[in-house]
Amino acid sequence: MPNKTSFKDLDLIPEIQKALTKQKYKTPTPIQAKSIPGLLKGKDLIGIAQTGTGKTAAFVLPILQLMPEKYPRKIKTLVLTPTRELAAQIGESFSTYGEFLKFKHTVIFGGVGQGLQVQAINRGVDIVVATPGRLLDLLNQKKLTLKDIEFFVLDEADRMLDMGFINDIKKIISKLPPKRQSLFFSATMSPKINELAKSLLRNPIHVEVAPQATTVEIIEQHVFFVNTPSKDKLLLELLNHNHLKSVLIFTRTKHRANKVALFLNKNKISSDAIHGNKSQTARTRALKDFKAGKIKVLVATDIAARGIDIDNISHVINFELPNEPESYVHRIGRTARAGAEGTAFSFCAAEERNYLNDIEKLIRQKINVMDHEFHSETAKNAVGAAAKPPPRKSSGRNSRSRFNSGAKPRAKSGSKPSYGSKPNSTSKNKKSFSKKSETGNKFKKKPRRN
Ligand code: AMP
Numbered sequence: 001m002p003n004k005t006s007f008k009d010l011d012l013i014p015e016i017q018k019a020l021t022k023q024k025y026k027t028p029t030p031i032q033a034k035s036i037p038g039l040l041k042g043k044d045l046i047g048i049a050q051t052g053t054g055k056t057a058a059f060v061l062p063i064l065q066l067m068p069e070k071y072p073r074k075i076k077t078l079v080l081t082p083t084r085e086l087a088a089q090i091g092e093s094f095s096t097y098g099e100f101l102k103f104k105h106t107v108i109f110g111g112v113g114q115g116l117q118v119q120a121i122n123r124g125v126d127i128v129v130a131t132p133g134r135l136l137d138l139l140n141q142k143k144l145t146l147k148d149i150e151f152f153v154l155d156e157a158d159r160m161l162d163m164g165f166i167n168d169i170k171k172i173i174s175k176l177p178p179k180r181q182s183l184f185f186s187a188t189m190s191p192k193i194n195e196l197a198k199s200l201l202r203n204p205i206h207v208e209v210a211p212q213a214t215t216v217e218i219i220e221q222h223v224f225f226v227n228t229p230s231k232d233k234l235l236l237e238l239l240n241h242n243h244l245k246s247v248l249i250f251t252r253t254k255h256r257a258n259k260v261a262l263f264l265n266k267n268k269i270s271s272d273a274i275h276g277n278k279s280q281t282a283r284t285r286a287l288k289d290f291k292a293g294k295i296k297v298l299v300a301t302d303i304a305a306r307g308i309d310i311d312n313i314s315h316v317i318n319f320e321l322p323n324e325p326e327s328y329v330h331r332i333g334r335t336a337r338a339g340a341e342g343t344a345f346s347f348c349a350a351e352e353r354n355y356l357n358d359i360e361k362l363i364r365q366k367i368n369v370m371d372h373e374f375h376s377e378t379a380k381n382a383v384g385a386a387a388k389p390p391p392r393k394s395s396g397r398n399s400r401s402r403f404n405s406g407a408k409p410r411a412k413s414g415s416k417p418s419y420g421s422k423p424n425s426t427s428k429n430k431k432s433f434s435k436k437s438e439t440g441n442k443f444k445k446k447p448r449r450n
Contacts, residue, residue, distance in 0.1 A: 028052030
């Protein structure tokens with residue numbers, strides 16, 4: 001993501017410059033270069049940008065700079081975001097970029113007791129980062145007020161709508177004072193999103209960076225046509241290659257995420273799963289272990305992985321393709337963070353063939369087809385009813401019985417710290433891919449279709 005503007009050109013105060021230097025950020029990303037000047041002038045903003053573009057700093061930095069320091073502390077900034085992971089990460093960004101300033105923030109999300117969150121508010125904070133449900137809950141209980149808000153950020157608006165937060169968001173907005181600076185971020189634009197943005201913003205600057213296809217283009221993408229029962233074997237084969245160092249695997253369901261993590265642990269590949277049924281503590285621990293390289297693989301569902309901010313994910317593997325093509329873009333965006341290179345592998349069974357078609361339409365490119373031991377022509381050529389999932393009732397899919405059904409997730413998770421740096425190499429798994437498997441060029445690329 002080369003960019004000619006330097007942070008020095010952005011009129012940021014020394015305290016913030018110092019924090020950026022500490023982070024070793026050299027140049028602003030495009031969204032930062034385009035948003036920060038207008039935001040520092042007090043403008044509203046609509047930003048079309050995905051996670052991974054540096055959009056968090058694009059709003060956190062100007063807010064930190066503009067927010068007046070007043071005591072006793074009042075909540076002057078509210079950031080609404082769809083998931084707890086994202087909320088926690090934005091909270092961390094306020095700490096990181098605001099290290100040399102005196103503001104205090106807290107993060108509010110559901111799924112945990114509210115006691116500590118209420119205590120933090122009572123102690124006094126300048127910034128609240130929240131998911132809509134819990135925030136509304138606390139507002140209804142009069143545990144906090146939004147009457148002093150001067151800066152409001154609605155993050156990942158498209159995801160918020162997908163997750164059914166629209167009414168909560170409208171209620172929260174109705175409690176904000178009219179005089180405020182509002183920032184609105186969304187990865188995609190749609191008439192509904194536009195309507196929401198219009199209701200919120202006044203004469204906003206419009207910044208659009210890395211439209212989906214552009215971000216997608218920097219990621220190396222491959223599809224493996226494979227029958228469902230062979231997916232686990234294919235996964236093992238792939239994970240036994242050295243260069244797959246830190247891998248985020250996506251499944252469509254929580255159940256499948258658990259099964260994949262369990263299966264991998266049984267096969268001596270350290271992994272853990274995160275999804276909505278896991279406690280916050282378990283999710284935080286899994287993320288921490290993954291970030292620290294204690295586990296090689298993190299298995300996640302779409303919602304749990306939303307906004308995961310981990311640099312150095314070497315590969316994203318779509319064990320199951322998402323049924324919404326936009327999720328594919330979000331998923332693969334977890335690799336290639338802030339301009340780094342990344343690779344995404346997708347497993348496509350016959351019943352997912354239509355999902356792949358939809359994805360290729362959205363990203364306006366054909367994904368390279370890989371030649372591999374478990375290649376399925378049936379999957380590749382599936383059309384009509386065979387290219388869609390069977391009706392829900394018959395979703396037992398006992399064909400995947402190699403995963404122990406009903407077993408608890410996270411067996412032995414995190415117990416093998418060496419896996420992060422020492423790639424696992426059970427010799428029996430080395431036979432099927434090309435002999436060059438330990439070099440960079442493991443799989444044969446098929447020519448691009450069309
Ligand atoms: P975001 O899109 O806000 O989730 O940011 C994606 C990643 O880019 C995060 O890991 C940030 O720490 C990193 N990042 C943000 N801004 C910069 C920058 N100007 N230079 C280098 N890395 C950055």
